[in-house]
Amino acid sequence: QHVLYGHTSTVRCLALHGDIVVSGSRDATVRVWNIRTGGRLHMLSGHTAAVRCVCYNGKYVVSGAYDHTIRVWLPDQERCVHTLEGHTNRVYSLVFDGKHIVSGSLDCMIRVWDVEQGTCVHQLTGHLSLTSGMQLRGNILVSGNADSTVKIWDIESGKCLHTLAGRNKHASAVTWVQVVMNYVVSSGDDGTVKLWDLNTGDFIRNLVYLESASSG
Incomplete structure (x- = not known):
């Protein structure tokens, strides 16, 4: 058991890969x-505002921040190889x-960005608010949004395949997708967990329905 000291403000996100954990903080590092061992291996500095999301695949660390950018790092060299610019507001989620x-x-x-080239290959438009959670499986992306909808995308074509909405949609922000x-499977601030068909976008049933749900 170890306590990892070093950040000077709130830790907002973590990513685990083997024996390595990557942390992002409001201290912008x-x-x-x-x-x-509990030891710090590397510190990656360059963001100018809070780091909200991180990913690590054993080679690259990817971080998204409130400075509107995503950075791609080679952690062993403590070097940023790409700064991905294009968002006009805070970055909240990454896959x-x-x-x-x-x-x-x-x-x-x-x-959608190419990690090697550092270029944006698609802009997926259609959501009306903050995308708080995503999952990527092959070329299929599922996104949950504060606009109360879930969307299914093909990231190769950049097209939206399905919008999980209609009369069975969440009544408030979608907080998680899997x-x-x-x-x-999607959950929302409305106290429901819903099951949908990935291939057709059809609603199947509520898995959980809480009477004392948050209003968002």
Whole structure:
């Protein structure tokens, strides 16, 4: 058991890969730690505002921040290899599969980036608010948004395949999404957990329904 000291403000996000954990903080830094020894391995500095989301695949650390940017790092060299610019508001969510970075922002936009080239390959438009959670499986992206909808995208074509909405949609912000086999599971501030068909976008049923749900 170790307590990892070093950040000078709130830690907002973590990513675990093997014995390595990556942390992002309101102090605008990203730190890399060995969880077996408790030692800090690297500190990645460059963001100018709070770091809200991080990913790590063993080669690259990817971080998204309130300075509207995503940074791609080689942590062993403590070097930023790309600064991805294009969002016009805070970056809140990231997914990374080793080839594509997908970022969600308060600007309502989802962007797909090529990690090697550092370029934006698609802008996914359609959500009306903050994208708080995403999952990527192959070329299929599922995004949950504060506009109360879930969308299914093909990141190769940049097209929206399905919007999970209609009369069975969440009544307030979607807080979490998960792909399980051929299903999408989503939860919301309305106190529900819903099950959807990934391939058709059809609503199947509520898994959880809480009477004392938050109003958002």
